Amino acid sequence: MAAAATRRLYWDDALALGFRARVAAHTRWGERDAVVLEATAFYPEAGGQLADRGVLAGRPVVDVGLDDAGVIHHVLEGERPAVGDEVAGEVERARRRLHMALHTGQHLLSRALVEIARADTVSARLGEHGCTIDVDVATLGERALAEAEALVHAVIDDDVAVRAFFPDAEELARLPLRREPKVDADVRVIDIGGFDLSPCGGTHCTRSGQVGLVRVTGSERYKGKQRIFFDAGQRARVVTAGHDDALRALAVSFAVAAGDVPAAVERLRGEVKTASATARALKERLAEALAAGLGGERVVVTLDEAGPGTDVELLRAVAKRVVARDGAVALLAARVPGGVDVVVSRGAGSSFDCGAFVKRVAAACGGRGGGRPQHAEGRLPEGADWSALVLAHGG
Ligand SMILES: [Zn+2]
Known part of the structure; x- marks a missing residue:
């Protein structure tokens, strides 16, 4: 079926979550029945970002996919609305809001890694429970990661505007993009206050301050490259608060200040060694x-x-x-x-x-x-x- 590409409402405004649209077709997505609309605010799983959830025509949306022709398929729980019907959709806010912070945070961190360590991002994944960036360097020290994180936070603190736009071919050629576009036409560019310009079709914050927090949670060697684990936004705050709670509980248990817990653990290890x-x-x-x-x-x-x-x-x-x-x-x-x-x-x-x-x-x-x-x-x-x-x- 040669359906026309779906109009993507999330490209105009990532926080316009409620919308109305006509059902254009009934399709299949994977093994399941799906619905195609003339326009949608639902983001499909694409570009390393997970699909939105929400409600369409009163039914829960369980998956959203994008095909090569730019058509977005919505998988619903229950009966599908009829072709031609005008239906109401509502994207789940908390999940979308988190994805906006994760994606913007990923752009910030990828740029900071270029600035601090000349480490180019080869791939990024914004997962259900954590995010990763793979960079093309064999090693990356703790110090470089801390500096990159600090640079990201400086841009967050400056609360610069994040702009999404479609430059013409001439303007596109002049832009200092961090990476080459993956599409040939209608390249969408995300500009984070001039700090980072990257082609991207995802949903982003409109100001850097909305990212809130970017936290690198670890790194390891992966297939000759370096994989960096991070979180951003609300999820980074929850993860960090969890770590802080654990540290404070240890501090109480050792009867020391939180900053002295590592020394207390070292002492305890020494005692255990002697006792053994x-x-x-x-x-x-x-x-x-x-x-x-x-x-x-x-x-x-x-x-x-x-x-x-x-x-x-x-x-x-x-x-x-x-x-x-x-x-x-x-x-x-x-x-x-x-x-x-x-x-x-x-x-x-x-x-x-x-x-x-x-x-x-x-x-x-x-x-x-x-x-x-x-x-x-x-x-x-x-x-x-x-x-x-x-x-x-x-x-
Ligand atoms: Zn993006």
């Missing part, structure tokens, strides 16, 4: 003491009296000492929360098959485990009687 080293040393001494009291060729023990630190690590440490005696076999168990850990190990002079034994016992009592002939481990169900199991299965 102490615990390991104490476990070694405990293993030494326990192993000293376990004589004989075949050592069958269930540790549950050893108290804190009784775990599989302690069993391994005790087993290691027991099997230092040439022909010894260590059959050790420890009651731990949720079950019984077992470690079975043999000395160099023994031919006992530890792996086969643990497998046999585990299968018999509904546990799991196994290993090599020299050493095996397992987890048996809570209440398993290790001594009885060893006796019954030929340990």
Whole structure:
């Protein structure tokens, strides 16, 4: 169907959200029925910007798409209005308003990255939960990102006018565009107070102050380029407030000022490291003491009296000492929360098959485990009687 391109009301005024238009055709968009209007304020998913939502002819608009002929297709929930009907449409304001801030913020940040780091934007995506800009440099330091963000905020603070216009070919050739247009004719240019001029068909703020905030939230290497994560407008404020709340909660928990939280965390990490080293040393001494009291060729023990630190690590440490005696076999168990850990190990002079034994016992009592002939481990169900199991299965 060779439908005429839809008149795009959002190009005249990004905040004219209510409109009336005649239904031009019934079409299909993807797998679904769609409606084409003579004119629409609904922005379709295009140019890295998500589609609008809202209500058309009293039905929720669930998707809006744009085809190569410039025709905009509206996917509605429920019955479609008849061709020829004049219908009322209302674009959801909060979503549109956010997209305006995201898109304008993206232009600002892309320009700032050129100014600060000579990093050209190769693609940008304004997502449902966050935005990305990919730039053609391999690395980009934190400092450059902070400087770019500061430059963006200087332009936001100046509250310069944002103008959208369609220059003729001669004027277009003279404009210092940040990137080449993707279309040959009717190129729409967005001019942010002379700071940035880019061809773009999206919806933008009318003054830079309306962007409010642009926040870089991270960056990473991506396919030889640098991917920058950012947010803008209301969503950037929500994200930033969330981070601030988390930081303040940490500050209260550490009983320090918010700015001192990193130092407090460092201190805590140091303390944990020292405490872990102490615990390991104490476990070694405990293993030494326990192993000293376990004589004989075949050592069958269930540790549950050893108290804190009784775990599989302690069993391994005790087993290691027991099997230092040439022909010894260590059959050790420890009651731990949720079950019984077992470690079975043999000395160099023994031919006992530890792996086969643990497998046999585990299968018999509904546990799991196994290993090599020299050493095996397992987890048996809570209440398993290790001594009885060893006796019954030929340990
Ligand atoms: Zn744009």
